Amino acid sequence: MNLALEVRDLEFSYPDGRQALGGVDLAIETGTRVAVLGPNGAGKTTLALHLNGILRGSGVVTVGGLELNDDNLNEIRRRVGIVFQDANDQLFMPTVGEDVAFGPANLGLRGAELEARVEAALGEVDATELAQRPPHHLSGGEKRSAAIATALAMEPQILVLDEPTSGLDPLGRRELVQTLQGLDLTLLVITHDLPFALELCQRSIIVDRGTVVAEGPTAEILANDALLQQHRLEMPFGFNGSALGDRSTGS
Amino acid sequence: MGTGHAHALxxxxxxxxxHLPPxxxxxxxxAFIFSVAITPREAMWAFAIYAVAxxxxxxxSKVGFGFLLTRLIGVLPFIAFAFLIPxxxxxxxxxxxxxxxxRDGLWASWNIIAKATIGASTSIVLAGTTEVPDLLAGMNRLRVPTLFTSIAGFMIRYxxxxxxxxxRMRTAMTSRGYDPRWLWQAKPIAASAGAMFIRSYERGERVHDAMVARGYQGEMPELRRRDPSVQEWLTAAALPALGITVMVIAMVAT
Structure with missing residues (x-):
């Protein structure tokens, strides 16, 4: 088994003493797409911020066999791309092109090499035409694509997305699924959108009160009404979760 | 901001x-504004030459005289003050x-009006022909500390x-019946200013996280670098060269 990401006994408390993560254990195989489900305030985003060392708790985070420590933060940040919930937080440069170039430029790329990287990243999300546009003039869907491109430009091994479907219209959501399915990457997708998780991710984990409380194939997790209810989750009106049975997903 | 149509200046x-590098x-x-500023105020002919320049x-620059005059409105408060001096x-x-x-007051008044108008006009042309990100990049190239230019850049972006x-906050207040007319109704506005401060602060933290996640280590990468040719430096030197020549003659003559 080739692990893209391994988290062992990760604990973290905020400066005010509130415990956000209480011993998270997690192992994700290379190439799988995993949904991270759970109620508001469960610690999902806090977990994501630990995966590339923006927050540092106690415990071990290993990315592609490399254990995160003070000396390899840069390499870890190259390996783990994070797409933040509010695209406005991620797009801070004057134009989309410069924003996509920001990451690889920090890695030391310049000139033609940098341009090629930017073009490739924008191409992967079908957004080449956005390069010259200022971010505040983009639609929600365009902002989301641009934000994903900024992370892809680092050529990561793992892409972590925080609530990627929030604020998207149904068609934008559909296009996002297609874009993400087309990426040859390990994906970790934090979401409240259970049908989205079902469509995109082979596996799911449920995080509640700072620990992983369930893990398994997405269809199995979503078919377990009692489990969902226990953690403030439910399939949207009109969906029959328990009918999913052992339907294979995420293909 | 980035493509020009977004910025009023x-x-x-x-x-x-x-097309000149910023x-x-x-x-x-x-350099031109500096030479205008130290030109003796008695040399009226010098200011006529500056105005022609x-x-x-x-x-x-095809900036347009209408545009220049509209933007010069910003100098009016200073001019109004200058009118009072005599x-x-x-x-x-x-x-x-x-x-x-x-008599002294008249000279002082003329001094302020002439120099402020010429100085402001110069910077209006500069801003009218240079996009904001290029202005910031240009300042970086002139060794203005990146701390200042990145603060300015983020301010403009956000x-x-x-x-x-x-x-949106105002709309939310209005839709709940808040329609301030008098000073004593200003309290919710003060409270919302506090809320804005906290929100902006939190956004700042999130943006910083997003930057760190992409390898930011305290220095903005230089993405708009273009080294000017000698020809370009000479072209841009024409205006300050004129300014300095006129200024020196005016100083010697008065």
């Missing part, structure tokens, strides 16, 4: 001045249109978002 045109334009404008600049200042009095005013947010 920029005139989207193609002119030789638009750092040579900034250096040229600053500005007119030529507006012409070449009436307040002491010293030898002279009669102008039957009103007794101070100003729109903050204004939108204030607008």
């Amino acid at each position: 920029y005139v989207h045109e193609h002119s030789p001045i638009h 750092q040579v334009k900034i250096a040229g404008a600053v 500005i007119a030529a600049l507006v012409r070449i 009436f307040i200042a002491s010293g030898e009095q002279v009669d102008v249109l039957g009103i007794s005013v101070s 100003l729109g978002l903050i204004v939108d947010e204030i607008g």
Whole structure:
């Protein structure tokens, strides 16, 4: 088994003493797409911020066999791309092109090499035409694509997305699924959108009160009404979760 | 901001001045303004030459005289103040249109009006021909600390978002029946200013996280670098060269 990401006994408390993560254990195989489900305030985003060392708790985070420590933060940040919930937080440069170039430029790329990287990243999300546009003039869907491109430009091994479907219209959501399915990457997708998780991710984990409380194939997790209810989750009106049975997903 | 149409100070045109690298334009404008500022106020002919030079600049840059005049409104408060000086200042009095005013005050007033107008016009042309990100990049190239230029850059990027947010807050207040008319109704506005401060602070933290996640280590990468040619430096030097020549002659002559 080739692990893209391994988290062992990760604990973290905020400066005010509130415990956000209480011993998270997690192992994700290379190439799988995993949904991270759970109620508001469960610690999902806090977990994501630990995966590339923006927050540092106690415990071990290993990315592609490399254990995160003070000396390899840069390499870890190259390996783990994070797409933040509010695209406005991620797009801070004057134009989309410069924003996509920001990451690889920090890695030391310049000139033609940098341009090629930017073009490739924008191409992967079908957004080449956005390069010259200022971010505040983009639609929600365009902002989301641009934000994903900024992370892809680092050529990561793992892409972590925080609530990627929030604020998207149904068609934008559909296009996002297609874009993400087309990426040859390990994906970790934090979401409240259970049908989205079902469509995109082979596996799911449920995080509640700072620990992983369930893990398994997405269809199995979503078919377990009692489990969902226990953690403030439910399939949207009109969906029959328990009918999913052992339907294979995420293909 | 990035493509020009987004910023009120920029005139989207193609002119030789638009195409000059930002750092040579900034250096040229600053040197010219400096020479104008130290020109003796008695040399009125010198200011006439400066005015002609500005007119030529507006012409070449296709910024437009209408645009220049509209933007010059910003200088009006200073000019209004300058108009008061002859009436307040002491010293030898002279009669102008039957009103007794101070001679020194008149000179001081002329000095402020002439220099402020020429200086402001120069910077209006500079801003009208240079996009904001290029201005910031130009300042970086002139060794203005990146701390200042990145703060300015972020401010410009997020100003729109903050204004939108204030607008939404205002709408939320209005839709709950808040319609302030008097000063004592201002408390919710003060409270919302506090809320805006906290929200902006939190956004700042999230943006910083997003930057760190992409390998930011305290220094913004230079993405708009373009080294000017000698020709470009010479072109931009024309204006300050004229300014300095006129200024030196005026100093010797008076």
